[in-house]
Amino acid sequence: MVTPTRPSWASSDAARSTMRANRSRDSHPEMALRRAVHALGLRYRVCKRPLPSLRRTADLVFSRARVAVFLDGCFWHGCPKHHSTPLTHSAYWSNKIRGNQDRDRDTDAQLAAAGWLTIRVWEHEDPIQAAQLIAQSVRARSNGPH
Secondary structure (H helix, E strand, O other), X not given: OOOOOOOOOOOOHHHHHHHHHOOOOOXXXXXXXXXXXXXXXXXXXXXXXXOOOOOXXXXXXXXXXXXXXXXXXXHHHOOOOOOOOOOOOHHHHHHHHHHHHHHHHHHHHHHHHOOOEEEEEEOOOOXXXXXHHHHHHHHHHHHOOO
């Protein structure tokens, strides 16, 4: 018996293949940032919920310092420099990206209310410079009062 297949959610086979290839973690920009942060002597948790009650994971979590780092993809989070809405299904993608941005703002607000610092890094940013900012923030929060 052959199970009927559902029609693909993608606009084409090529689009579906591209979307399925996107990684939720361990992407090239994420690995570059992690290497740069590690080289500065910092240790962190990867792909972890900063708050157990918040169903959102940060890319790097420094629990003691209460710093959560999110590496945002230019397409998925609507980078002001690089994002462009696809011509196919543009209403869908505009709503999707707007929803991601709204969720990002809500995440930042919930973490701030719980005493966390949120650092957002765009995937196109220099990982060495981003790592230096992260290290300064983590060290400042580790040494001072929370």
